[in-house]
Amino acid sequence: MRYVLAFLALVVLIAGGLWMYAGTLAGPSIEIAKPVKYVGLAAPLDVTVTAPGARLKTLRIVFEQNGHATPLFSLESPSGADVRQESGDRVRITRQIGRDAIPDLKSGTGRIVVSASRPVLFGVRATQTLAARDVQVRLERPTISVVSTKHYINLGGSEAVVYRVNPPDVESGVQVGDLAYPGFPASGANDVEGVHITDPALKLAFFALRYDQDLNTPIHLYARDEAGNTGRGDFDYRPFPKPFKHSTIPLDDTFLNRVVPAILEATDEIRPQGDTLQKFLAINGELRRKNTEKIASFAKQTAAALLWAGIVFHPYTNSAVEAAFADQRTYLYQGKEVDKQVHLGFDLASVVNAPLLAANKGKVVYAAPLGIYGNCVIIDHGMGVQSLYGHLSSIGVQVGQMVEKEQEIGRMGRTGLAQGDHLHFTMLVNGQMVNPVEWWDAHWIQDRILRKLHEVAP
Incomplete structure (x- = not known):
């Protein structure tokens, strides 16, 4: 009898130890991805719970405000939430919250509370995790x-x-x-x-x-x-x-052999294969698109105030217009059509290596080679308005430098996809290329x- 009691005591001791040990095991991990800080009239709830094998004993999400808890999700009552097992261990719960989901929602503070438990010790016991996030509730539309x-x-x-x-x-x-x-x-x-x-x-x-x-x-x-x-x-x-013009651009091997190697050497954005013509087509198409995306990204660097000095943007009156904005270009090689592109700027020609002047006061946000534009300068004039200067033979300014209206910023050239010495000039509004003629017009700026x-x- 004494041995039986000792054995039972040992069993109880081991069981108690296992019980205590199971209680120290980590509960499920909880990530509240959304909302981050605010809840509005409509807002997403995005919660991920991770547990071994995604085995959960309980999972409950509530919204607490003014002493009242509104159920948003539970394993027993999903409340219209989308539940997905994203991996062997991860479960993701998403749904909309806001005034429609919580009719009693009030402007002010609130709290998202997530509690989850997983079974341990062969399901005899569970370990729990609690996560919460305070949020601000805003229910008025601007x-x-x-x-x-x-x-x-x-x-x-x-x-x-x-x-x-x-x-x-x-x-x-x-x-x-x-x-x-x-x-x-x-x-x-x-x-x-x-x-x-x-x-x-x-x-x-x-x-x-x-x-x-x-x-x-x-x-x-x-x-x-x-x-x-x-x-x-x-x-x-x-x-x-x-109305926009249509033009034909003849290509020859002399031009291709000059521009294609120079552009590819200056960029790591594309690595086209094939002959020189195929590489040119990749430059004229794929690289052109990448350049356009990069140019648009500089809109994020615009100043919140207008930096202009005087009304008119410098119109380059001592130059000849070789191409206008939005010209629809057809490219011919050996008499056959090989490509079509749109020319989004003005090509302005003057004497070789002529000094190029800033169209207006602003801050330089780019000054380096840029694909099809060759040596390029972009000046920010504030509030999303910027000017671009391409094909320069040399650049005379640096990023971050403030320039005055009609200050020299470089020299005219034929870098990039330029067939001859000229300036490619365009204006940008929040990264979108627009017709610069309007910005050269004092009456337009005054009226508009x-x-x-x-x-x-x-």
């Missing part, structure tokens, strides 16, 4: 309305709009089809032509109607707060068609930009 009047935009051209948004600190701008053009505080234009604006709710946005967009492309104001709440504002505008700012200035 409001946005136009202030300026008379908005006219040419195909391939630019336009400006002044509007009021509340709260003033939300993201806002102009939506043109699938392209967004951010707005900036209108007070950032106070150094231009005597404009004086103090209202933080007033914004100025430049936008474009790309050469390849339809005249019926929808255009409207947008506002979006950090909680994902959106506001929309319509405004009157009139788009106008613009300055008039609108003066109308809202006190």
Whole structure:
């Protein structure tokens, strides 16, 4: 009998030890990917729980606010959530939360609470993990309305709009089809032509109607707060068609043998195979697209204020126009069509190695070789407006340098895909290439930009 009792005591001791050990094992790991900080009228919930074999005993997600807990998910009641086993150990739960999902949701603070447990000790015991995230609840949409009047935009051209948004600190701008053009505080234009604006709710946005967009492309104001709440504002505008030229570009071996090796040596973005013509086609197509994407990325470096000095952007009056904006080009080799591309700028020719001047005051955001553009300089003039100078023989400025209007920035050349010495010049609005002719026109700038700012200035 004594041995039996000793054996039972040993069993109890071992079982107790196993029980205690099982209690020290880690519970499931919990990651609350969304929401990060805010919950709006509609917001995504994205939670991942990891456990060996994705075996969970319990999983519960609730939203706590003002002493009340609203169930969002449980293994027994998924509440319309999407549940996916992403790997052998990971389970992901996603659903929408917001006013529709939580009718009693109030503006203010709240908390997402996730509790999960997994079985251990052959399912006799479970280990639990608790994770929580505090969030701010915002349930009011931002409001946005136009202030300026008379908005006219040419195909391939630019336009400006002044509007009021509340709260003033939300993201806002102009939506043109699938392209967004951010707005900036209108007070950032106070150094231009005597404009004086103090209202933080007033914004100025430049936008474009790309050469390849339809005249019926929808255009409207947008506002979006950090909680994902959106506001929309319509405004009157009139788009106008613009005819673009068609031209033929003959290619010969002399040109191809000069430009193709030089461009490929200066870039690591493409490594085309084949003969010289095939490599040229890769440069003219694939590399051109990559260059366009890179150019668009510099819009993120724009200043929040206008940096211009004077009204007109320097028009290069002592030069001959060799090609205009949005020329539809057909390339011929040995009399046969081999490619089609669109020329998004002006080609301006002068004397060989002529000095090139900054179109207006601004900050250099790029100064280096850039694929088909050869030696290239991009100057930021603020609020998404930038100018590009291509095919330079030499560059005379550095990234980060402030330049004055008509300051020399380099010398004319024929680097990149240039057949002869000239400047490739274009203007950019939030990274989109636009017709520079408008920016050379003092009347256009006065009517389309300055008039609108003066109308809202006190």
